[in-house]
Amino acid sequence: MSSQTRQLEQDQVFKEEIPPPEDGRLALIIRYLKMQARTKRTLSDFLFKILLAICILVIVAPFFMVLVQVLSVGIPEVFGSGPGQGLEFFGTFPGPGLEGGIRNAIVGTILLMVVACMIGIPLSVCGAVYITEYAKPGTVTSAIEFAADVMAGIPSIVFGAFGFAFFVDFLHIGMGLIAGGFTLAFMMIPTVLRTTQEALKQVPMALREASLALGATKWTTTWNITIRAAIPGIITGILLAVGRVMGETAPLIFTAGNTLGVPTSVTGGGSWVASLPYTVWSYITDPREYLQAKAHGAALVLLLMVLAVDIIANIILRKLTRRVV
């Protein structure tokens, strides 16, 4: 503390000895700093702000470090023109030594997303419609809300272990598209349910009342008026859930299997399906050197897909809030 005071006294001496320069950016900065160092309290105020600014830099730095790592190795794979690079990276299946492209993983991820959406969206959207439009606020509503919140916090590997025990083993579906898709669908439910609920709550009551006053039934009002008004919010929720689920590896390890081609059947051994996150994981832990670059390429593709979905969701959300406000 005494050193700070001494520093302050020195500053004051410094100010008296050298006359302040007339103009220029540097002079302005110096004057600003001196103003900040006027007393001990303003100085600590200033230093605390600087410390917080450094903290935020430390927080966002890893984002750029991850980006640099993935881009520096991944770009030649994705946009290059060598064997197994560029268009070939997207368009060809991996050979027996895993050389070639990652078409199996891209197709597999899209297929899994389609299955997950087909099951997850109707369940969660209908559930949200029921608890906001039909159910009286009470035990049922809060029980469903609580279940959704708990599900949002369940670790992904627990979903994976459950999917393995229930779909693969208990229901004898076997690993593949159906088991993996259902497991991912369950992971989507909480996000979609909660965002749909929020979107429905935002729809003005007057719209519903106008429709009901015109003699429409509750059912017609809900599906033709309320849902239509809430559709941007619902789509945002679905996209956020898809973006989150697309990058999950752990639930797929024991439920989806892996394959070098595309699934040929809906159930049984032919339905094993590859996915981008699983491919990244298996390539990065493989001792063969050339697979490292492919892992980066696959990670870049996955990153671009996830960020694209996320950014579209954000744009829709921003447009929506602007319209409402």
Added chain:
Amino acid sequence: MSQQIKEDLSQFIRELRSAKGSARIDLLGRFGLLIPALASSAVIVLILTFLWYESALIFASPEGGMGIIVNPTWNPNRDLYGIAIFIAGSFMCTILAIGIAVPLGMAGALFLSEFCPHRLRGPIRMVIEMMAAIPSIVYGLWAYLVVTPWIGSVLAPAFGVESNGLSLLAGGIILAIMLLPTIVTVSDDALQSVPRTLREASLALGATSTETARKVVMGAAMPGIGAAVVLSLGRAVGETMAVLMVTGNALQIPFSLFDPTYVMTSIITNQLGYAFVFPLWRSALFAVALVLLLMSISFTIMAKLFIRWGMKTRGLR
């Protein structure tokens, strides 16, 4: 309760008989929507039952019993299924990550909410939200190829330790990075919701802006920040891929930051594929999953309590 359900149901059937056309669709629709609503929340019950059903074997058998939770020896070849070592590993990793991420994240949220220039706020929040969207496998790839070699070649020699980098510290660092977006965004929202009048009152009494931020705004936002911390605790315990790739997966309780460790999520990922034909081994792995699930449920409940406390301090409910 059952009397009322019976009454409701009979009334519903009476109405359905008398209704025609669109009114009948309306009534059927009401009933039809109840099914997905219940189904989506029945999933959690299904998960709990199945994990219990799968792990009942190890809890009932003489080799296992409830004692496996405190038994530190894991050796499936000799039918020893103590899972304490994984609980300890998860616990230490989480504590380390929370220790790094909470002070840093709170400082970041404070800056973002109180001092950030208006033009920078949007972009910084966008970057942080994008960080939350990056899949854990991509963080894992980066940590495995960049962070662990750095720890092995720079940090460990600096402390005079031999390490290949696959360590508790690497797990803590990558977990902290993955938690930061949650902590920053939730805390930032909590700080933003503090009424303006509180800040103005403090400034009018002569406090500097950092004193206001630290003592008044932080205090008022405490419940929200508490919820952020508890939510991120749940995420830290349940994180799988990134931690699996960098913690080294050695069956020991770590004694220093540079020792490898084994967490609960890793043991399930690594061994379920081999274990599913051995009933006891498989059952022990599902017991680990059950412990994970119960931990995440209790964290969610704690976070909800924090939020309710926050509502109460604002007099909202």
